[in-house]
Amino acid sequence: MRTKSVDVVRISTKGPGDVSGLLSLIEQGRIDPKSIVAILGKTEGNGGVNDFTREFAVSALRTTLAPYLDLPPHRVEQRIAFVMSGGTEGVLSPHITVFTRDGAANHDSGISGKRLSIGMAQTRDFLPEEIGRDVQIRETARAVAAAMADAGIVDPQDVHFVQIKCPLLTSDRIEAAVARGHEPVTNSAYGSMAYSRGASALGVAVALGEVESEIDDEHVLRRFDLFSSVASTSAGIELMHNVVIVLGNTTSSAAPFEIGHAVMNDAIDSTAVIDALKSVGLHIDDASKPPTASRQLVNIFAKAEAAPNGSIRGFRHIMLEDTDISSTRHARAAVGGLISGLSGTSAVYVSGGAEHQGPPGGGPVAVIARLLANGSD
Template sequence: MSLSSVDVIRIPTSGPGDTSGLIKLIETGRIDPKSILAILGKTEGNGGVNDFTREYSTVALAGVLASRLGISTEEVEHRIAFVMSGGTEGVLSPHITVFTRTPLPASQARRTEGKRLSIGIAHTREFRPEELGRRAQIAETAAAVRKAMTEAAISDVADVHFVQVKCPLLTSERVDAAEARGAGTVTKSSYASMGYSRGASALGVALALGELAAEPREEDVLRRWDLFSAVASSSAGIELMHNVVVVMGNSVSSSSDLVIGHAVMKDAIDAAAVRAALGSVGLRADGTSNAAIGERIVNIFAKAEAAPDGLVRGLRHTMLNDTDISSTRHARAAVGGLVAGLAGTTAVYVSGGAEHQGPAGGGPVAVIARA
C-alpha cells in the first residue's frame, strides 16, 4: 500500500486576484507547487451568473503556478482542481484553501494511527449545453466521484465526508448553440441553469456513494427533494463546461495529521449539526472555547439554502421573495454567521445553492482539523 502525506493550508486574500499569500508560502518552502492537488476559494463576487471573480481568481492562481511548474496555464487548470465559490456576504472572509499531497517512500513506516485525511480529484468530459441538469451530467459525475475515490485510496463510502463539485451553467450563447443543432436545454434561464447543474451533480455524487435506492431520473432534478447526498457540495460557474470533482475523506493510506468529519444541517439555523460536525473531529463548541477551536480547525465547508417552502421551523422567511438580493446570498450570510460563531473564525467556506445537497433547506457541513 502506497502512503502519502496530505496537508491543507488556508490563506486569507485581499481580493480575488490576490496571490501574494500563496507566493510567500511557495518562496518560504511551506508549499511545493508540485504537490498542489486542489485549491478551493471564496471570492467576494455575487455568486451569480455574472460573477467573474471566480474566473479572475482561477486565472491569477493558475498563472502563478504555471510559471513555477514550467507548464501552460491550461495544463495547470487540468492538473489542479480549482473550485472558486463566489459570495462572501455577512462575516464571511475571502480566502483560498490549498490541498497538497506528497507521496511517501515505501520504506517509510506509518506514524499515525487510524484513518487520516486523504483527497482525490477527477474531471468529467466536456458537456454539451443540452446535457446540463440531465442524465449525462448525473452519470459522468458519478463516474468521476468513483475515480477520485480510487485516487484517494478510499474504498469505503462511509469514509467519504465531503465531495466538492465545480460545474458549468448555461449562457444565452450556449442555449443558442444547442438550439441551432436542434437540441433543447433543460432551461433557457442562465440563473435557473445553475440550480439544475448543481442538482444533477449532487445526485451524481449520491449515486456514486450509494445514497439512493435507485438511479435518479432526469425529471427528479429540482423536483424530488427527498433525494439528496449528505456529503455533496456543488458550485456552478461560467468559467468551465465540465465538472471538477474533489473527494475528501479519511484513509489508512494517509499519514496526514489531519482528519475530516461531517454532519448534515436540516435547516439554516441548525447549530446542533454544526456542533456535531465539530465533534466528529474531536472538537467541542461550548461557547467558551471557540477561539481555541478556531486554532485547531483548518477549515469548515458548508452548503446554504433557502428552504423551498418558504419556512424555517414553521415560520415564514422572505429570502425567496427579495427582488434586491438573491436567496443564495441571504442563505450564505445566515449560515456563514452561524458557522463562524461556533467555529471561532470567519474564514469558512460557505457555498449557496444546496439543491439535492442535504435535505431541502439544509445542507452538509464538513470540518477538517488537526487530529
C-alpha cells in the same frame, strides 16, 4: 502501508486576484507548488452568472503557478483542480484553501487510524443540452468513483465531502443547442445553475449509494427527498465539465489531518455544526472541558440555501421573495454567520445553492482538523 500524505493550508486573500499569501508560503518552502493538487476558494463576487471574480481568481492562480510547474497557464488546470465559489456576504471572509499531496515514506511513525486523503477527477465536457439532465448525473457518478480511487478510499462511509465545480448555461450556449435541434433544460442562465448543481449532487448520491431508486431527468429539482449528505456543488461560467474533489479518511494516508461531517436540517441548525466539529475532536460547546490541545481547526466547508417551502421551523422567511437580493446570498450570509460564531473564524467556505445537497433548506457541513502531537489525544 501508508503511501500518501496530504497537507492543507488556509490563506486569506485581499481580492480575487491576490496571490501574495500563496507566493509567500512558496518562497518560505512551506508549500511545494509541484505538490498542489487542489485549491478551493471564496471570492467576493455575487455568486451569480456574471460573477467574474471566480474566473479572475483562477486566472491569477494559473498564471502564478505556471512557471513552477513548467507549464503554460492554460494547462495548469490539468494538474490542479480549482474550485472558486463566489459570494462572501455578511461576515464571510475571502480566502483560499490549498491542498497538497506527496509520498509518505517518512511519515509512518506514530500514526494510527484513518487520516485525510484527497482525490480528483473530471468529467468530459458537456453539451449545453446535457447540463442538468441524466447525462450529467451519470458522468458525475463515474468521476466520483474515479476520485475515490485516486484518494485510496474504498468505503463510501469514509467519504465526508465531495466538492464539485459544474457548468451553467449562457445565452450563447442555449442558442447553440437550439440551433442543433436540441432543447436545453431551461432557457434561464440563472436557473441553469440550480439544475447543474442538482444533477451533479445526484451524481454523488448515485456513486456513494445514498439513493436506492433509479435517478433520471425528472428527478432533478423535483424530488428533493433524494439527496447526497456530502455533496457540495458550485456552478460557474468558466467551464463546461465537472471538476470533482473527494475528501475523506483512509488508512493509506499519513496526513496529520482528519475530516468529518454532519448534515444541517435547516439554516439555523447549530447542533449539526457542533456535531461536525465534534466528529474531528473539536469540542467547542462544553465550557467545562479544557481546550483541545491536540486538535486545531483548519477549515469548515458547508452548503446553504433558502428553505424552498418558505419557512424555517414554522416561521416565514422572505429569502425567496426578495427581488433585490438573491436567496443564495441571503442563505450564505445566514449560515456563514452561524458557523463563524460557533467556530470562532469567519474564513469558512460556505457555498450557496444546496439543491439535492442535504435535505431541503439544509446542507452538509464538513470540518477538517489538524492533529497535533503525533495525532494522539
